[in-house]
Amino acid sequence: MKKAAIDVSYVADLARIELTEKEKELFQKQLGDVLDYVEQLQKIDTSSVADSALAPDFKANTLRADTITDSLSVDDALLNAPQQNNDLIIAPKIVE
Amino acid sequence: MNLETSTIAGLKAAYQKKTLTPLEATQDLIQRIQEVDPKLNAYLRFNEEDALQQAKAAEISKPLGGIPIAIKDNIVARGEKATCASKILQNFVSPYDATVISKLKEAGAILVGRMNMDEFAMGSSCEYSALAESTTRNPWNQDCIPGGSSGGSAAAVGGWEAVAALGSDTGGSIRQPAALCGCVGMKPTYGRVSRFGLVAFASSLDQIGPLTHTVEDTALLLNAISGHDPQENTSHAVTVPDFKESLNPSVKGLKIGIPQEYFIEGIDSEVAAGIQASIDWYQSNGAEIIDVSLPHTNAAVAVYYIVATAEASANLARFDGVRYGKRTENPKDILDLYRSSREEGFGQEVKRRIILGTYVLSSGYYDAYYNQAQKVRQLIREDFVQAFQKCDVILTPTSPSPAFKTGEKMTDPLQMYLADIFTIAANLSGIPGISIPCGFTQSGLPVGLQLLSSHFEETKILHAAYAYEQAHEWYKQQPAF
Numbered sequence: 130m131k132k133a134a135i136d137v138s139y140v141a142d143l144a145r146i147e148l149t150e151k152e153k154e155l156f157q158k159q160l161g162d163v164l165d166y167v168e169q170l171q172k173i174d175t176s177s178v179a180d181s182a183l184a185p186d187f188k189a190n191t192l193r194a195d196t197i198t199d200s201l202s203v204d205d206a207l208l209n210a211p212q213q214n215n216d217l218i219i220a221p222k223i224v225e
Numbered sequence: 226m227n228l229e230t231s232t233i234a235g236l237k238a239a240y241q242k243k244t245l246t247p248l249e250a251t252q253d254l255i256q257r258i259q260e261v262d263p264k265l266n267a268y269l270r271f272n273e274e275d276a277l278q279q280a281k282a283a284e285i286s287k288p289l290g291g292i293p294i295a296i297k298d299n300i301v302a303r304g305e306k307a308t309c310a311s312k313i314l315q316n317f318v319s320p321y322d323a324t325v326i327s328k329l330k331e332a333g334a335i336l337v338g339r340m341n342m343d344e345f346a347m348g349s350s351c352e353y354s355a356l357a358e359s360t361t362r363n364p365w366n367q368d369c370i371p372g373g374s375s376g377g378s379a380a381a382v383g384g385w386e387a388v389a390a391l392g393s394d395t396g397g398s399i400r401q402p403a404a405l406c407g408c409v410g411m412k413p414t415y416g417r418v419s420r421f422g423l424v425a426f427a428s429s430l431d432q433i434g435p436l437t438h439t440v441e442d443t444a445l446l447l448n449a450i451s452g453h454d455p456q457e458n459t460s461h462a463v464t465v466p467d468f469k470e471s472l473n474p475s476v477k478g479l480k481i482g483i484p485q486e487y488f489i490e491g492i493d494s495e496v497a498a499g500i501q502a503s504i505d506w507y508q509s510n511g512a513e514i515i516d517v518s519l520p521h522t523n524a525a526v527a528v529y530y531i532v533a534t535a536e537a538s539a540n541l542a543r544f545d546g547v548r549y550g551k552r553t554e555n556p557k558d559i560l561d562l563y564r565s566s567r568e569e570g571f572g573q574e575v576k577r578r579i580i581l582g583t584y585v586l587s588s589g590y591y592d593a594y595y596n597q598a599q600k601v602r603q604l605i606r607e608d609f610v611q612a613f614q615k616c617d618v619i620l621t622p623t624s625p626s627p628a629f630k631t632g633e634k635m636t637d638p639l640q641m642y643l644a645d646i647f648t649i650a651a652n653l654s655g656i657p658g659i660s661i662p663c664g665f666t667q668s669g670l671p672v673g674l675q676l677l678s679s680h681f682e683e684t685k686i687l688h689a690a691y692a693y694e695q696a697h698e699w700y701k702q703q704p705a706f
Contacts, residue, residue: 166530220547
């Protein structure tokens with residue numbers, strides 16, 4: 130993997146971020162440098178690490194009792210909605 | 226400033242003796258903020274009326290009764306803005322309290338202000354804030370950065386314009402600014418303090434913790450915020466000790482590990498000298514100094530910038546302009562709504578990290594980057610397990626250099642990332658770490674000493690930190706304005 134491997138425009142599309150041409154150019158270079166730096170990980174022998182060791186270090190799987198508690202009111206839940214009507218959040222249509 | 230009454234312990238004592246009331250203390254603090262904050266710009270918002278109201282209602286019999294605490298702006302409190310210093314959350318008002326906020330309210334604390342930070346806690350200098358009117362300054366030299374991302378919390382405590390503060394630490398964001406601003410900062414064990422209500426950056430690394438003037442204050446604040454939370458399934462159901470009981474001034478028999486990998490070339494010579502002097506002090510006071518090895522130390526920054534950005538790209542996907550946060554005006558369609566809201570709402574560093582995180586998780590690169598990084602992360606964890614079989618605590622510098630100049634690393638993200646080289650491994654391993662002041666450079670900038678211990682053994686680092694602090698009392702020095 131060389132620094133050319135990252136195609137910032139393509140990845141920005143995956144991440145649903147519109148970037149300006151200037152940002153694309155800048156990130157292409159800066160992220161190329163960061164990827165060159167992280168290249169060092171490829172040289173580390175990780176054959177001793179089992180895939181199962183990768184889960185976060187939970188000492189116990191803590192579950193809570195299935196009791197009914199208060200949840201956010203409709204007003205609270207809609208407090209920050211950019212656009213709303215009839216207790217619903219309004220967004221552009223998704224299906225043509 | 227009167228030291229006696231500017232710490233949590235000092236205020237508690239003064240309230241008990243009735244030489245001071247919470248209202249008077251809050252009025253003093255407001256006056257101090259008015260004097261100092263125009264120079265430091267540590268507070269994003271401060272509601273004077275609200276603070277005075279809370280002070281009038283304070284019950285001093287409670288554990289933190291009448292104690293003013295400042296909050297990093299990525300921890301939500303009901304009815305208040307929580308912006309993460311981002312335009313995308315500029316007008317966000319939280320409909321609920323974070324668990325740490327509920328706990329502070331229950332303990333009687335006065336919540337006094339919202340602190341500046343790097344946007345979404347991504348940064349090591351506090352310069353990536355998108356909302357601050359002016360850059361947050363280091364209290365010891367206003368040409369320098371305060372560190373980050375909890376730079377507002379650290380600058381306010383270091384500048385004595387806050388009694389204590391909460392921050393969050395994903396790769397060093399409490400400890401590094403604490404070191405650079407001359408205060409105490411602790412990242413508790415992963416699972417010790419609930420993150421419910423902390424805006425998520427990298428969920429396998431994020432941890433809330435205290436920034437204070439003294440180790441005793443850190444213990445008192447940690448007592449108030451620790452414990453299992455049914456709302457947060459990574460918080461552990463383990464007993465919380467009284468951290469204040471671990472404050473013991475003797476270090477006789479304490480085993481302190483020194484990892485050779487942390488004493489690298491390129492570390493500032495005055496930082497190295499300060500750390501060496503502290504090692505000598507521990508040794509001459511009866512602690513046993515033991516060489517330990519953490520062989521995968523060099524890989525920590527690389528692992529971090531894969532794991533943290535991958536998690537961030539997933540966590541920040543929720544900011545899409547639909548349910549809350551900034552929405553672009555007149556979007557063409559739903560895709561344009563997502564893309565333009567995110568383009569307008571996120572700052573450059575946040576975008577850079579989302580792009581990197583999306584890339585390392587993308588098809589064809591996942592195994593080479595993300596999976597490999599997770600495996601090396603496991604080796605880093607195992608290094609600590611091995612090392613802690615030989616010692617109680619590990620001692621390192623907190624940061625390779627004292628505070629750097631404002632603007633110095635803004636054009637080179639990689640150099641900025643390397644500022645966290647000594648703090649990141651604790652997050653990757655989930656272990657607790659504390660930074661305490663250990664002196665000053667010739668030019669008067671604070672140097673920080675980091676102590677690490679094994680999971681849920683905060684008492685050991687509090688003990689080691691307290692003993693050193695009591696013998697040196699660096700906190701008695703204050704910056705001049």
